[in-house]
Amino acid sequence: MFTRKVKKRLTNKVFNKILIYYSATTLLTMFLLLVLLSHYYTEVIIQKEMDASTRTLERIESNLNQKREYVQEVMQELYLKQDLIYNDIAFGLQNDYSTYLSYRLDKYSESSSFVPNNLDTFFQAYFTQDSDINAVSLKSTNSGTEYTYVKNHTRWNQYVNQNQMQLENQEGLAVHPGYSKRDISNNFQITRSINDPATLDEIGKITVYYDPEGIQDLIDVRRSQFKGSVHIFQRDGEYLYSSVNSSLPESLKDIAFETNFTKAKGKENNYYINTLADEQMGYLYVGVIPEKEIKNLTIVHRYMILFTILLSCIAISVTYFVMRSYSRRINKIDAAIHEVREGNLQIRIPDSKEKDELTTISESFNDMLDDLNRYIKDVYVLNIRQREAEMKALQSQIQPHFLYNTLEAIRMKAIADGSKTTSNMIYSLGQLFRYSLSNKEIVQISDEIELVREYVSLIQVRFPNRLNVTYQIPKENLDEEILKFTLQPLVENYMIHGFRKVTNHNELIINVERKQNDIEIKVEDNGNGIPLDNLKAIKIKLLEGSTTSEGSIGLSNVHQRIQLKYGLDYGIQINSIEGEGTCVVVKIPATRRDISHV
Known part of the structure; x- marks a missing residue:
């Protein structure tokens, strides 16, 4: 029941709906923005890691190329020493080791120099300065005789395989006395041919074995700059070196000898693979970065999530407080409407x-x-x-x-x-x-005049020979229409306020004239007149449309009735001089049009 009420409250309030929709839109927008930024940042990280891997592979390639160039320089020096290559190296490659020892003793006894010039001095002179060299091998092309100079016996023994069956399958392998037949593995080998200077025929090959620890040290130095592992293959696909002890990824077993960047899928993980092909050395340098190492939740991703959540909370909170203020005001309006519906019009x-x-x-x-x-x-x-x-x-x-x-x-x-x-x-x-x-509301002027005559006759009975009334009314104006009780109140007003009882010379003139499309009726007397202050007050009341203080129908009543009937352009005007008389002018529209002006 409580859940239903809460649900109804949330769905019925417009601001709650807006807040829910806005919050959902904000969260969705923030989530999409987070995904886009995270994807972009991951792509940047991937590119950064691949660039770092490429630079590491280039360093390894450069290091091995330097060693290759050094071996090449040694060979050039060897050809410059014709006495060494003719008298020692060529003889040693064409004979066995015992014959070569006898020959070298004879040469040493015949020589006037105490410094021997033979294979041992050659190896020691050129291959002892590089700490990465494990051994140097000189092998005859024809006789199969091989002379091996070991520089670092401790490291050399780590890469020697004691499997005699495997060694016996190798053609014409012979070693320096004191060393058993061995198979060399995981050493970088740089081999150069030795040709007879006279015939240019190949008489042997010299092979320099470099320890992979030098490459490993180079990788360890750059370990903080890139992730993943480094692998080195020979051109024929033989696996030569790995910077890690783990097994070779399945995706690297049939890798092509080319410079490329690919993404490979494995059984348990995906890999970003960066390859660098060295045509001169015949090595393929491979950088392998597991996808999970790149896409691990970094501190930047954590900050992105934190800022997204924080900004979403701030946006929703600000919206909530702003909308709550509007909601309160809307609720007040809604409550007022309900009060009015209930009949409270004072709210x-x-x-x-x-x-x-x-x-x-x-x-x-x-x-x-x-x-x-x-x-x-x-x-x-x-x-x-x-x-x-x-x-x-x-x-x-x-x-x-x-x-x-x-x-x-x-x-x-x-x-x-x-x-x-x-x-x-x-x-x-x-x-x-x-x-x-x-x-009747509208009568003829003749009816109003007859009413005035009856009223005057009553007054004349009371005051015989004291009032003389003159009617100046053209016959054509007698049938014009006028409001009932328009003239009689004016005459009555004169009898109350203007009539002089002590004299026989009271004159009252009623004049009706047509002026274009209007009728003007003048009621003029020679009575007491109106004091100036009273006259101003009467005019103000006529202008304002308020009633007079008289108990009977007065001037203001007549004036208001005319204006209500005919408009503000019509009504009563009054002029008076105290002691001389008063003139009241009634202006009404004519019923018939003035033919003379048509």
């Missing part, structure tokens, strides 16, 4: 110092909630106000009917009592109520 995502996409999302989310709350509040308040307006509208429909019916009853009573004036006033008031009961 907010905390602000972040980082400026990135998540910050933009958080800020947009918070702004969205603010707008949503504001929208809900506006809709809620609007709904309440709409319900209140509907309620008031229902009440306004009931109250005028009630009042109108009541007024009509009172008027009939006044007629019955013979009070005509009271009856007329009640009739005018009833007409006002009847007009207000109409559901």
